[in-house]
Amino acid sequence: MHLTVPSLRARLVLVTCLAYVVVGLTTLAISYQSQETNLRTQLEVRARGDARILAVGAVDNLLTGNIPTLRVLVSSFQSAQGVSYAAVMTGDGRVVASTRAGEIGRRMRRPLATQAHTVKLAGGDIEGVAPIVQSTDLGTALVVLSGSSINQDLQTALTLDVLVRLIGLAIFAILSLVIATLIVGPVARLAQAARDLQHGRLSSRVPMGGGSELSTLADTFNSMAASLEERIRHLSFLASASPSLPALLRDGDNLASVLAEFCAQVRAGGAGLLPLQGPELPALWYESPTGSECWDEAVRGLLGTSTQAVTVPVPGEMVFVAVPVEGAFTEEEQQLIRSFAYAVGVAAENARLFESQQEALQVKDQFLSIVSHELRTPLTAIKGYAQMLHKLLADDPVGRRFADTIDAQTNRLSRIVDDLLDVTRFARAQFELTRKHMDLRPVLTDIVARYEMLTPNYHVVLRLDDEPLEGVWDQERLEQVLNNLISNAIKYSEPHTTVTVMARKERSELVVSVQDQGMGIPPEEQGQLFERFYRGSVDGKTVKGLGLGLYVTRRIVEAHGGTIGVRSVPGEGSTFHFTLPLARRAGSVGVETARSAT
Numbered sequence: 001m002h003l004t005v006p007s008l009r010a011r012l013v014l015v016t017c018l019a020y021v022v023v024g025l026t027t028l029a030i031s032y033q034s035q036e037t038n039l040r041t042q043l044e045v046r047a048r049g050d051a052r053i054l055a056v057g058a059v060d061n062l063l064t065g066n067i068p069t070l071r072v073l074v075s076s077f078q079s080a081q082g083v084s085y086a087a088v089m090t091g092d093g094r095v096v097a098s099t100r101a102g103e104i105g106r107r108m109r110r111p112l113a114t115q116a117h118t119v120k121l122a123g124g125d126i127e128g129v130a131p132i133v134q135s136t137d138l139g140t141a142l143v144v145l146s147g148s149s150i151n152q153d154l155q156t157a158l159t160l161d162v163l164v165r166l167i168g169l170a171i172f173a174i175l176s177l178v179i180a181t182l183i184v185g186p187v188a189r190l191a192q193a194a195r196d197l198q199h200g201r202l203s204s205r206v207p208m209g210g211g212s213e214l215s216t217l218a219d220t221f222n223s224m225a226a227s228l229e230e231r232i233r234h235l236s237f238l239a240s241a242s243p244s245l246p247a248l249l250r251d252g253d254n255l256a257s258v259l260a261e262f263c264a265q266v267r268a269g270g271a272g273l274l275p276l277q278g279p280e281l282p283a284l285w286y287e288s289p290t291g292s293e294c295w296d297e298a299v300r301g302l303l304g305t306s307t308q309a310v311t312v313p314v315p316g317e318m319v320f321v322a323v324p325v326e327g328a329f330t331e332e333e334q335q336l337i338r339s340f341a342y343a344v345g346v347a348a349e350n351a352r353l354f355e356s357q358q359e360a361l362q363v364k365d366q367f368l369s370i371v372s373h374e375l376r377t378p379l380t381a382i383k384g385y386a387q388m389l390h391k392l393l394a395d396d397p398v399g400r401r402f403a404d405t406i407d408a409q410t411n412r413l414s415r416i417v418d419d420l421l422d423v424t425r426f427a428r429a430q431f432e433l434t435r436k437h438m439d440l441r442p443v444l445t446d447i448v449a450r451y452e453m454l455t456p457n458y459h460v461v462l463r464l465d466d467e468p469l470e471g472v473w474d475q476e477r478l479e480q481v482l483n484n485l486i487s488n489a490i491k492y493s494e495p496h497t498t499v500t501v502m503a504r505k506e507r508s509e510l511v512v513s514v515q516d517q518g519m520g521i522p523p524e525e526q527g528q529l530f531e532r533f534y535r536g537s538v539d540g541k542t543v544k545g546l547g548l549g550l551y552v553t554r555r556i557v558e559a560h561g562g563t564i565g566v567r568s569v570p571g572e573g574s575t576f577h578f579t580l581p582l583a584r585r586a587g588s589v590g591v592e593t594a595r596s597a598t
């Protein structure tokens, strides 16, 4: 069975009212008892008194034998309130006068009364008995008072008493409700605040003033809630700050900005945890060549005795947080700060590594740029001489073939150098497009015709709609894109297969695709093809290449505002497709620098 526990206030009212009822009933019973005893005593006194009066009145009548007068006297008692019976009997026990006519002359078996007394009769009646004495005992006077009057009086008194007590109970209940509210109100507020804390509303406090025990309890509760709130804020800050550090490092390009950002976070989220002041960067970061443990001492010396420092050594560095001594941390808090500071140290170490890696990358890009530039001039000269040799050796077919080979290999080397130069341009955001209004149709026709001539073992076909394919693009760069895609299609296909070049308009875009019947690309590699220096696993060793062609192609397409992708089935062939925006705003013709991400 499920019992619902009433509220504290209801319980208080119930208990006090119950106590009132128990006390009320007990006192009612006692008062009833004493009232009854009182009434009975009064009745006995009266019965004795009435019997005495009858005895005194009967003396003369008995002495003179005036029985009729005696009987009048006896019957006069009957009219008195509460008297149910009165009689006089002589010394020999004979009834000479009685309120019950049938009794006269009868003898009663009762001794003469020697003194006035009472006798309790059945039904609660009281009989008063008094001796009739004049030198000698003349007889006995009897008066019976009815007990029913007592019961009536008691009934009335009891009803009145119960009524008064019920009114008292009602007043008492109201009063106890008021008192219970006064007592329970603050306790209820405390309970509400505790419930708030339980449900995560940490800023909940108990509003209470004065110097009572309850307000002391409220003060204690409030300070406990405040410290709990602070601890939870610190913990959640620690929990949230640590995972955010790697994110900072991904974006940050140098250590100073990472630390500045981190310190800003500490200020915003960890206020109180690390009491940092002043507009300048807090002294969160120190370098120690030794990383020795005596840094604790050194830091204390540096900051003065009013400051306590928690130091954490990390490889090659020292991270520490400083707090005033008055606000010294507990062991547990120090532990937390240590782990937090350790995370900072590790993050900073990563930032440092990231920085040096960036520097190394910069050196590499510079190197590539210089070497490519330096190679370009001699390559142009070699190419020029190879072509001159080709003309000079008009009658020497073997010598001409050698000259052609030199020319072809120089072309290949030139393309590699060009790709390398482009890569360094992208890295330094120095890549530029020279856009002009142009039609891609003749460009496609020329390129396809050239490949048909140069690679007679392959069928290179062009499929175009009749309409012009116009846009504002960089012709030279688009030729480079098409060259890369068509030469790849040939490079990664068997002879006597077909390479199809297509172009069609789709809404505001031009879609160009190069389809081959070659070896295809495994699905897991397709996502990485357009990355720098990526080379596929299939035939990557037999087919020569640097893995830069598709990277440069993507960057050129993206610089035009287009996208590039591939659909491929291993063993069946691949289709590379890219888009170019057809419409361009007026005035956009000219040179522009591409700054898209790597």
Ligand code: ADP
Pocket: 488, 489, 490, 492, 516, 518, 519, 520, 521, 529, 534, 535, 536, 537, 538, 540, 544, 545, 546, 547, 548, 549, 550, 551, 574
């Ligand atoms: P490279 O050809 O110099 O290796 P690319 O950037 O042009 O570099 O190509 C990257 C990789 O993509 C190649 O190594 C190759 O595995 C794959 N690939 C490119 N084009 C094709 C194609 N048409 N068919 C199959 N694989 C291709």
